[in-house]
Amino acid sequence: MSRGVRSRRVRQAVSALVVACVLVATGCSEANRPAAPTSTASPSAAAPPTAEGLAPRPLATDPARLADDLATDERTLRDPATPDAVLSAAAHRQQAAYRLLGRHPEWDAIARPRIPPDLLAVYDHNIDARRQLAAMARPRATLPAWRIVAPRPADELMGYYREAEAAFGVSWNVLAAINFVETAFGRVAGVSTAGAQGPMQFMPSTFAAYGAGGDILAPRDAIMAAGRYLSANGFARDRDHALYRYNNSLQYVRAINDYAAVLAADPAGLRGYHRWGVYVNTTAGDVLLPDDYAATAPIPVEDYLARVTKASSAVRLSPTSAAILDSALTVARDTSGANPAERSERLSRQFLGTPYGADTLVGSATVPEQLVAELERVDCFTLADYVEALKRSTSRDQFVNALIRVRYKDNAVGFATRKHFFTDWAAAAPAIATDITATLSPDAVEVTKHLNRKDAGGVYLPGLPVVSRTVAYLPSAAVDDDVVKQLRTGDYVGAYAEDGGLDVTHVGIYVAGPNGPVLRNASSLKANEKVVDSPLSDYLRTVPGIVVLRPVQ
Structure with a gap:
């Protein structure tokens, strides 16, 4: 089943009880922005936009626009004249874009042809690295006991990488890639589930052997220890073997090589990576940890999202729908300890008699997506959306956050990320x-x-x-x-x-x-x-x- 705008019957024999929820896209063009081009021609290699033109631009959710914007951001990050604030905005979009594109291989045929030839190798390495790292970890139900801290300046870190390269013959870009993957250049201050510590994530026993008496938490000492360790494990003879000894995963080795290749081709790539934030892949989707995040014990992700996210202002909710929602949330709170079958029955029962209404969702390839919660009238799929969101909620904010996770992929409200087909609920991660x-x-x-x-x-x-x-x-x-x-x-x-x-x-x-x-x-x-x-x-x-x-x- 697809859902988007207008219902129509597909099969005449389906009568009596079958409501056709098959949808055909309609809608007009955006007033202030042209529709995404349908050709696969790459965008021109225009000069990066000014600070006024770039900084406010939000992340696109349409794969064509996402690729076009990503190409612009890649050029911006490599332009030495780009102001620092614009660099940060471009880097944050760059990171989010690669995460989004990495999760959607079905978008490759749309996005990849739009990347200019001179950026294609960068794009391919970043997408592959993202997919390799994603395959290594399962979504977690808790956020980790970490602190997010400011990393040392990129120029300072570059000095340490070069020093280790000169001393041990380990390429600076490989050391940078490890520092990047392990802790986002030291942004993550905390101990891994295995007990690894510091910006290069050493086990204390390993650091004792290779740290030359240094401090496992100090960036220079940790980077030098990584150089010693990789050299001792035959980096000069077999780089992949040495990297595998660092982290016993072929996917890890491939991701490190991908990022290292980007940096080797253009060290300016470090300007973007160094500004990337810390995302955690959770059962509720990607969660970006803020710069002031600090936890001394793991936090259930649902509790964290309910506490820090004020989402109700982002939803289109009429006064009548709000009253219906508040009534349903009372039932959700009353049944919070009931078994799943009873909760589903009680919550869905609240909608019995609700008028049927098609075309309540807003968005298409040319019309900006809006987050809609119209509980006054429902169709077959929005009914399911609202019941599933209510099962995860006790407040309006929780309901809105849950509705986003139920209705959209990647927690991204967009036409391209909407779960248009019934089986998307099982196919998209995290599964509904x-x-x-x-x-x-x-x-x-x-x-x-x-x-x-x-x-x-x-x-x-x-x-x-x-x-x-x-x-x-x-x-x-x-x-x-x-x-x-x-x-x-x-x-x-x-x-x-x-x-x-x-x-x-x-x-x-x-x-x-x-x-x-x-x-x-x-x-x-x-x-x-x-x-x-x-x-x-x-x-x-x-x-x-x-x-x-x-x-x-």
């Missing part, structure tokens, strides 16, 4: 739900879909890439009593789409009702035009099959 379809019956069928590409030609949502994904569905005829017994209240049931460009055409919430199982769903039928409970057996007779996602909480 787990696809359990194939586990329900041996009769489940797997189909390769090219999401967003219409079988009849063209795309459903212009400006978005086509994503290949294997989708499992269970034919309706195979949904017998044994299957139904495995379903739980709160599971999301989608109507399988026969068109290869969609995963499902409608979504509802499974509820084990007192009179038998029902699908709680937003129905656009004239007889309903509201959220209703439809008998599951009736629903199954109108659809070719189902896709079932089980929420993770």
Whole structure:
């Protein structure tokens, strides 16, 4: 199922209970900014913009604009005339852009051709490094017991790298890459989960052997120790082997080599890296630790976000929707200790009778995305959005933060990052739900879909890439009593789409009702035009099959 602007029925045979949540993009161009070009030609190598033109520019979420802006920022960071404040703004966008692009290989075909040839190697190394490092770590549920401190000036660090290179034959750029990856040039002050310490993250026993009596926390002593260690492990003969001894991961070795290659090609690249912040990959998505972050013990990420993020001002919320939200949050607080099935049923029950409403979300390839919470009327997917966000909330701010995580990838409100397809909830990290379809019956069928590409030609949502994904569905005829017994209240049931460009055409919430199982769903039928409970057996007779996602909480 895709969602974006206007609903239409895709399959005439899907009647009675199936509300078509398939969407076709519409909308007008932005008033103050031209639409992103559709060609794959690289932008021209224009001079970097002035401070007035660059500093206020926010990070794009559209892959084409993201690539164009990234190219501008790369040039800005390499221009010796760029003011310091502009350098910092460009570096922060550069880092966020590489993290965002690194998480979306499906955007490669859009973004990479837009990078100018002279920046392509830099781009490729940064993207590869990001993906290698991301593959090394699982999202964490807590933020670490760290302090974020100002790193030593880049020129000072460069002196230490050069000194170690002269003494031990270890390339300065490799030492810089290690310092960068390990602690963001010393920004991270804290002990790793393994017990490593200092700006080069040495185990105390290893530093005792290679630190020459220095201070494990002192940048110069730590960098010199890294030079000794790598030299002793045969850096001159086999650089990769020495790096592997430093951190036993081939992905780590590849990432270090990527960043080192960027610095070797142009030492000015250090100007950007040195300004990068500290992100933590969490179960709630990327969290950027502020410069004054300090924790003496791990902090649950949800608690941290609830405490520091004031997000309610960023959402479009009418007074009526706000009143509905406050009422639902009372239920969320009252059921905070209940089991997941009871919470889902109680929270979704608040929407029974809510009028059906399409086109409530705002955004397209040419219209800026807005964060919308319109609880006065819902369609099949926004109903699911709001229930899932409420399950993670006890306050308005928590609800808004949770809605962003449920509806968008990477905590980034944007048309390109919106989870347009039902199975995005399971495919995008961190997952909102787990696809359990194939586990329900041996009769489940797997189909390769090219999401967003219409079988009849063209795309459903212009400006978005086509994503290949294997989708499992269970034919309706195979949904017998044994299957139904495995379903739980709160599971999301989608109507399988026969068109290869969609995963499902409608979504509802499974509820084990007192009179038998029902699908709680937003129905656009004239007889309903509201959220209703439809008998599951009736629903199954109108659809070719189902896709079932089980929420993770």
